[in-house]
Amino acid sequence: MMNNDSPLMNMLTQSMRYNAQRxxxxxxxxxxxxxxxxxxxxxxxxxxxTMAMGAASGKSGEFRAAGELRMTNNKHMGGTLAxxxxxxxxxxxxxxxxxxxxxxxxxxxxxxxxxxxxxxYSISSSLMKKFTTMYxxxxxxx
Amino acid sequence: MDLMDTMHISAAGMRAQSERxxxxxxxxxxxxxxxxxxGSDAPYRRKTISFKNALDRETGANMVxxxxxxxxxxxxxxxxxxxxxxxxAQGYVLYPNVNPIMEMMDMREARRGYEANLNVIExxxxxxxxxxxxLR
Numbered sequence: 001m002m003n004n005d006s007p008l009m010n011m012l013t014q015s016m017r018y019n020a021q022r023x024x025x026x027x028x029x030x031x032x033x034x035x036x037x038x039x040x041x042x043x044x045x046x047x048x049x050t051m052a053m054g055a056a057s058g059k060s061g062e063f064r065a066a067g068e069l070r071m072t073n074n075k076h077m078g079g080t081l082a083x084x085x086x087x088x089x090x091x092x093x094x095x096x097x098x099x100x101x102x103x104x105x106x107x108x109x110x111x112x113x114x115x116x117x118x119x120x121y122s123i124s125s126s127l128m129k130k131f132t133t134m135y136x137x138x139x140x141x142x
Numbered sequence: 143m144d145l146m147d148t149m150h151i152s153a154a155g156m157r158a159q160s161e162r163x164x165x166x167x168x169x170x171x172x173x174x175x176x177x178x179x180x181g182s183d184a185p186y187r188r189k190t191i192s193f194k195n196a197l198d199r200e201t202g203a204n205m206v207x208x209x210x211x212x213x214x215x216x217x218x219x220x221x222x223x224x225x226x227x228x229x230x231a232q233g234y235v236l237y238p239n240v241n242p243i244m245e246m247m248d249m250r251e252a253r254r255g256y257e258a259n260l261n262v263i264e265x266x267x268x269x270x271x272x273x274x275x276x277l278r
Contacts, residue, residue: 016273020144023269024203027148027262031155031206033255034162035193107258118265125272132276 011051012128018046018087019121025089026117029110037102040095040110043087145273147203148266154205155259158193161208162252165191166245173240179220179230186238188214214239 022043032038095104169188177185194209216239224233 017144020148020269023262023266024144024148024151027151027155027259027266028204030255030258030262031151031158032193032195033155033258034159034251035195035206038195107254111258111261114262114265118269121269122272125269125276129276 008131009128012124012131014046014051015124016121016128018043019117019124021087021089023114023117023121026110026114029105030107030114033103033105033107033110035103038105039091039103040105041089042092042113043089046087145266145270147201149263150198150201151203151205152259152262152266154198154207156256158206158208159252159256159259162191162193163249163256165189165211166249166252169240169245170242173238173242173245175238176226176228177218177236177238178228179234179236183228185218185236186240188216188238188240190214 025041025043029040092104096106096109098104172186175186177183189211190213191211192209193206195204196207197203198205218239219237220234221237222233223229223235226235228235
């Protein structure tokens with residue numbers, strides 16, 4: 001059965017979502033490359049290892065940022081946990097240069113991140129396509 | 143839709159950079175708009191532009207926007223040119239406080255920023271195309 005509960009599909013969806021959201025954050029940084037006192041942001045890196053392990057053991061791939069709080073007990077309160085919709089954006093700490101007006105966007109670095117995001121997205125979407133082709137094969141369509 | 147927002151954000155960035163280019167071209171065009179030393183006719187004052195990051199209500203995302211266009215308060219350039227019609231008794235003329243090298247550098251930077259935003263749009267567009275291709 002192909003549905004969103006399929007761990008692989010879920011993982012790919014999450015990865016695409018992460019990269020799309022990251023692209024938006026990076027676009028923000030680049031648009032503000034000359035804004036006084038703007039600080040560059042980036043999304044928290046997702047915990048790929050836990051996610052892959054979860055997927056391998058049959059659980060639906062959980063996709064959380066590294067070091068993020070999680071609910072392991074029913075009595076835990078949800079609080080401000082970023083739900084399925086969001087990865088949290090935060091200011092980058094390893095700023096390489098800060099201009100006199102207090103802007104720490106390094107255009108080259110951001111461009112590198114943009115191309116990285118594009119590549120990751122492309123990997124995920126190709127995998128997803130392969131995956132659907134597999135299912136189509138199974139139900140007898142080309 | 144994140145990728146659509148991305149394009150809007152980058153478009154706002156491009157708009158801001160082209161606005162900056164407009165200011166630069168004004169400065170360069172007026173680099174020789176001289177004035178008299180006694181203040182009866184002031185020379186052109188260099189304009190500066192600054193950006194800010196403000197919330198756009200339509201998309202709910204923060205977008206870059208031109209904060210204000212102000213003038214550079216630095217001193218005018220006083221040059222000795224007795225044959226100039228605007229020269230005073232000592233032969234001095236006031237030139238605008240525009241430094242062509244600085245304007246050129248500003249122009250380059252605006253162009254670089256514009257290109258970077260354009261690249262992001264292209265990258266987002268290809269990401270969107272890939273997503274649409276999943277349906278094929």
